[in-house]
Amino acid sequence: MENLRLQVSEFIALTNQTLEYAYPSVEIEGEVSSFKVNQNKYVFFDLKDDEASVGCFMTVWQLRTPIEDGMKIIVTATPKLTNWGKFSLTVRALRPSGEGSLKKSFELLKAKLEKEGLFSPERKRLLPSLPKHIGVISSTQAAGYADFIKIVNDRFGGMTIDVAHVQVQGAAAADQIIKAIRYFNMLEQMPEVLVLVRGGGSADDLATFNDEQLVREIAASRIPVLTGIGHEVDVSLADMAADVRAATPSNAAQLLVPDRRELVADVRHRMHGVIPAIERRIADYHDDVVGQLDSALGAIDTRIDDVHNELTMTSRVLGEYNPQKVLARGYALVRGDVKPGANIDIERANDVITAEVKHVKAK
Template sequence: MTPRFSVSDFLAVVNQSLEVAFSAVEIEGEVASFKVNQNKWVFFDLKDENGSVGCFMSVYGLRTPIADGMKLIVRALPKVTAWGKFSVTVQSYYPSGEGSLHKGFELLRAKLDKEGLFTPERKRVLPAIPAHIGVISSTQAAGYTDFITILNERWGGMRVDVAHVQVQGEAAADQIIAAIRYFNESEHPPEVLAILRGGGSADDLGAFNDELLVRAIASSRIPTLVGVGHEIDTTLADLAADVRAATPSNAAQIIMPDKREYIAAAHHQVSRIIAQFDSNIDVTRQETRRLLARSLEAAERRIDMSLNQTEQQCRMLAAYDPRAVLARGYAIVRGVACVGSEITIQQSKQTITAEVTHVAANE
């Protein structure tokens, strides 16, 4: 007996059959008729030479730009809509082929650059010697091992907190975003955040061109450093970070200075200080000697002047010495000049006592 369904029941049975047959499928094709409705829903077709299938997704799932002509691989659930139209609901997608990867990269780069996410003015300077570093990477990757090894060789003793995440594949971008959020919301956040991954193909590095991840890096309140891929690789995460490192090893060199260079610089600085100190001592010594010589010269001049003055005073005193007058034949008379009084007469070699017998005024 042929089963009979209502339209709604038939669509439900078909969709249930599709779910059983295809829990999810991957479809590769070229994008056509791409459009976004009400800034909520995304519609486009995937086509090849012989067919076309409609695709549907929410705008939140639009993690990298899609444009007509790009080749995509979509992971999707097949479904018949309530209007009887067959389509697939896209769960995730990624560009297929270098041309499509590059086109998606350039479209998103232009969009974010226009918003100012890559401008040099918003870049922050990393701390000179951070005591607390946050790392987002796969701890199983060689790039992470190189980073930790070089970090400890250059300085050591700092606190390093690590968030282990996938660094490629569908889950990578969301895991890195969650790690960035975790560090930013920590009670004691690190001083710098390093996001690391070693080299790989353009497909391997695709997670670092995810729009939501790039925005998370740009909005981090912790200064960020991204060291992804090889030196020639550039991702949008690199452009959004405060500082870009060529490799994970280079990231360690940027974050932490070499203690040997600091020690050498300190020795050089001490040597310069000692040399300057010695020079200052020599200058002070020479200036002290000059001032001492000037003081001695001034003292000698004042002594000579004092000696000359003393000699002049001595000569003056000698000239007025009564003994010199007596030596020239003069005498000193002492007593009252009246008749009958006694007087003494002092000469150079003798003293005479006499009685006054006559006093007369000089004419």
């Protein structure tokens, strides 16, 4: 190497080959400073600790977790000497390190996606009440998956459950889950619901579910998504973008399907309610018939009263035409040939007078 004479560009290429051989991929932890994005495409920042600093470069597309100055992160990168002789790290992936940075990154991305409406309640779809075809995305070796399947099988049957086995933690997890969501969404016969489950873990383990691209993929899924990630207290951005969030994988199973025992109880309850319903209807019929009979008897009574009243009235009118009543009022009834010299009988109420007609004069 001592006598090796190289052009500058050759030296840089050789150095990069050597670096690539020595450090094909390296993880470095440090604090972000001088973070900036150029042309909305290229990301530049320095990674530093108390004694040193190194420049970093990556594309916006690779930046799947928001960062800002002061945050502690771990980058997965390849060291590189640029054509201008500047040493930098070409970053392929990064993740926040430590509780404070994880929380900060979570809040930054949450605010960004919330502003875009990804978590709005209007976007949420209902889950099918009795699904026949379910897509599950999980690690089949995980305890959370086992809990989910056990409870689903215990609660309900007759379903086809297609399971996409993916990593649920680590650098590759988010991309694998994204691929599985896309796979289910492109099927001709899509499942009616996608269930993303993962048991409990550390904040770092669950950081996968705060990946921006994964959260966007969940929000964009044509199939409604149910998440059951971690424990009750673990709320990820994936949960917030999902149509329904379950507290745990077991809870996801409970929200997904009804309990067959409850359905049997419901069926029995319905049937037990039918007999009283029939009895009520018979009682209604009985009451109706009695009511109609009462009504008919009432109508007959009314008619009798009407006839009785009419008879009384007629009888009273007839009484007024009785001649004895007219005589009693002082009138007299005259009988006989009314001409001078003839006798006539004059009947009054209490006597009859015989009188001779003296004179007749026309009125």
